[in-house]
Amino acid sequence: MSSKTFSSFDFLLPRRHFLNQCGIGLGGVALAEMLGNATAQATVEAAPPVPHFAPKAKRVIYLFMSGGPSQLDLFDYKPDLVKRHGEQLPDSVRGGQRLTGMSGNQSSIPMVGSPFKFNQHGPSGTWISELLPNTATVASDLCVIRSMFTESINHGPGVTFIQTGSQIPGRPSMGAWLSYGLGSENSNLPGFVVLITKDKGGQPLGAHLWGTGFLPAEYQGLQFRPAKDPVLYLNNPPGISSDSRRMMLERLAQLHTHEQEMLGPEPGIQARISNYEMAFRMQSSIPEVTDLTSESDATFALYGEDARKPGTFAANCLQARRLAEKGVRFIQLYHQDWDHHGGLPGALPKLCKETDRACAALIIDLKQRGMLDDTLVVWGGEFGRTNYCQGKLSASFGRDHHPRCYSMWMAGGGIQGGINHGETDALGYNVEKDGVHVHDLQATILNQLGIDHEALTYKFAGRRYRLTDVHGKVVRAILA
Numbered sequence: 347m348s349s350k351t352f353s354s355f356d357f358l359l360p361r362r363h364f365l366n367q368c369g370i371g372l373g374g375v376a377l378a379e380m381l382g383n384a385t386a387q388a389t390v391e392a393a394p395p396v397p398h399f400a401p402k403a404k405r406v407i408y409l410f411m412s413g414g415p416s417q418l419d420l421f422d423y424k425p426d427l428v429k430r431h432g433e434q435l436p437d438s439v440r441g442g443q444r445l446t447g448m449s450g451n452q453s454s455i456p457m458v459g460s461p462f463k464f465n466q467h468g469p470s471g472t473w474i475s476e477l478l479p480n481t482a483t484v485a486s487d488l489c490v491i492r493s494m495f496t497e498s499i500n501h502g503p504g505v506t507f508i509q510t511g512s513q514i515p516g517r518p519s520m521g522a523w524l525s526y527g528l529g530s531e532n533s534n535l536p537g538f539v540v541l542i543t544k545d546k547g548g549q550p551l552g553a554h555l556w557g558t559g560f561l562p563a564e565y566q567g568l569q570f571r572p573a574k575d576p577v578l579y580l581n582n583p584p585g586i587s588s589d590s591r592r593m594m595l596e597r598l599a600q601l602h603t604h605e606q607e608m609l610g611p612e613p614g615i616q617a618r619i620s621n622y623e624m625a626f627r628m629q630s631s632i633p634e635v636t637d638l639t640s641e642s643d644a645t646f647a648l649y650g651e652d653a654r655k656p657g658t659f660a661a662n663c664l665q666a667r668r669l670a671e672k673g674v675r676f677i678q679l680y681h682q683d684w685d686h687h688g689g690l691p692g693a694l695p696k697l698c699k700e701t702d703r704a705c706a707a708l709i710i711d712l713k714q715r716g717m718l719d720d721t722l723v724v725w726g727g728e729f730g731r732t733n734y735c736q737g738k739l740s741a742s743f744g745r746d747h748h749p750r751c752y753s754m755w756m757a758g759g760g761i762q763g764g765i766n767h768g769e770t771d772a773l774g775y776n777v778e779k780d781g782v783h784v785h786d787l788q789a790t791i792l793n794q795l796g797i798d799h800e801a802l803t804y805k806f807a808g809r810r811y812r813l814t815d816v817h818g819k820v821v822r823a824i825l826a
Contacts (some may be wrong), residue, residue: 394803396527397796402760402826403722404531405664406791407677409705411697412505413548413684416731416745417693417753418774419460421474423494426772427733428459435734439775443750457773458735458743459689469764477698480706486764487709487718488755489824491775493768496729496749496784501549501685504728504749506785509555511813518559518804520788521676523813524795525565526558527802531673534631538567538676539669543700544657548682556678560806569679570665572657576636617653617750638664647705652700660704667711670721684727687736689746709757722759722794727752733774751777754787759794762826785818793820 391678414649463476468485480486496503503513510517517527521538530537538555548785556567570576638653641664648655652660659681665676681701686693705725712718730752731745751770757763768780789799792813799818 351587368649377735393526393529394801396802397518399796401796402793403758404779405670405673405675405677405722406521406722406724406759406795407670407679407708408520409663409708409723409725410509410681411684411700411725412682413501413686414504414727414729414731414747414752415684415697416460416690416694417460417492417751418688418731418745419754420475420691420698421473421490421753422751422770422774423464423475424459424733424770424772425772427457427774428774430457431459432456432739435773435775439771439773440778442826444525448720449741450656455734456738456739458745460634465825470766472764472766477695478702480703484706484709487713487757488763489757489761489765489767490753490755491767491782491787491821491824492753492770493750493779493781494726494730494784494787495756495777495781496752498729499747499749501728501747505549505551506749508728508787510559511785511788511815515552515554516559517566517811518561519556519567520791520813521556521567521678522561522565523601523802524676524797525628526561526804527797528675530675532631535635535669535672535674536568537674538565538678539674540567540569540678540680541662541665542569542680543659543662543682546682548685551680555698560811561804563586563808567676570632570636572661576632591671591731595789595818611773615732619648631672635668636665638668645711648711649705653704659701660707663708664711667708667717669713670712670717671715686731686744689742689744690744691742712758718758720759722761722791722792723757724754725756725766726754733795748775750775756824761794762824765824768822769823781807782821783817785814787789788814788819789818790824794825 366392418427433456435457440455460475464473465476465482466472467474467482468488471486472488472490474482474485496504496507498507498513506515507513510519519538521616525537528537538556542551553569556569558566568577628713638656638661641653645664649660649664652658653664655661662679666679669677681697683693684697691817709718711724712721712723729747729749732748734746736744736746751774768782769778770776771778792799794800798810803812805811
């Protein structure tokens with residue numbers, strides 16, 4: 347028997363052979379890097395069997411007022427606060443809470459009553475500020491929740507919390523959860539669309555607010571821009587025909603299919619195939635749904651002349667109604683600049699003027715078309731404002747962030763109209779009755795679309811996640 351001496355090099359595997367033996371090759375390595383680590387951790391699973399019960403609503407239009415509108419100057423009328431204007435906030439009300447650094451002197455906290463008049467409207471005598479005269483006309487359709495509360499005291503975590511159920515970015519947004527659970531009623535349009543008022547200041551808005559987190563990418567929100575091409579890179583570049591693009595997509599799908607055969611089920615690849623196909627179909631559907639020129643003069647008169655200007659809040663509200671008609675499941679509007687740390691008496695009326703008429707018009711328009719019953723409209727911000735003045739008391743006072751209580755409203759979609767839910771104390775500092783947490787609001791929205799918020803889950807990194815985390819209860823007192 348002959349003997350052979352082995353060197354250490356005999357046990358080395360050539361690099362090219364090693365990569366091939368891994369089953370994915372160099373192309374697979376590159377693809378895995380493109381798909382990202384988060385996708386690699388996600389468990390492949392089909393969309394859940396929903397709705398879990400008969401839904402009251404088919405779709406949601408969420409009017410998000412980014413920055414924290416002052417509930418004390420809009421919906422939560424406090425005559426006692428007006429009477430005690432300039433007095434120090436009582437320790438018994440403050441309860442030892444440490445104020446934010448933005449409020450200045452922790453020992454001098456002058457309370458400030460609203461300088462705006464309030465009147466009662468609707469069957470329940472809902473108090474609504476003079477700043478919202480058009481909203482007041484639809485009071486019989488509104489459920490005003492005056493006892494919202496949250497843990498978030500800063501804008502970034504606050505907006506992320508109410509939109510995704512977590513203060514830390516990375517979780518799927520509410521629209522993504524609904525798209526995942528229910529899909530779209532129109533195969534030529536996405537199930538989740540985002541509209542942002544153009545040329546507004548205030549706190550920045552990040553794409554994570556309408557992202558999918560660990561859900562497959564096809565459920566993310568698609569932002570429409572107020573431009574000739576509402577969706578970036580949707581149309582064919584010069585010299586590329588529709589037939590050429592169709593051929594390219596077919597060949598690309600074949601390559602993706604071949605990659606899946608090698609890698610096994612891969613949600614990232616399937617999401618790319620779905621998104622490419624959706625983009626091709628949207629080339630004809632998007633121009634139609636975003637063209638407002640077909641709307642009547644009476645409709646523009648209802649929403650106001652701003653509705654003729656692309657990118658305004660009024661135009662976005664009208665666009666939202668058109669998207670709802672076409673079967674889009676979740677339509678998210680953002681209007682920024684409600685963060686009034688100073689100059690509130692001058693700034694708040696301007697914001698209300700930009701939004702009030704269009705909000706009311708949307709309710710009226712949906713109702714006239716028989717759509718309000720199955721369309722849930724939600725209005726509100728990430729938190730409220732303090733009952734005390736930020737800094738020194740003056741005619742141009744401001745209000746600091748206040749998570750302990752604030753106001754939102756809901757309309758349609760199986761929610762009782764013309765009612766008020768919850769109460770705050772006489773000075774508008776704490777919830778006194780029927781508090782509604784952010785997770786309760788999210789659970790209620792899902793409920794109206796036929797979804798049990800505890801059952802709509804997705805397994806990621808060994809745990810099943812849901813929009814409401816491990817909290818939340820449906821606010822049944824406001825259901826019709």
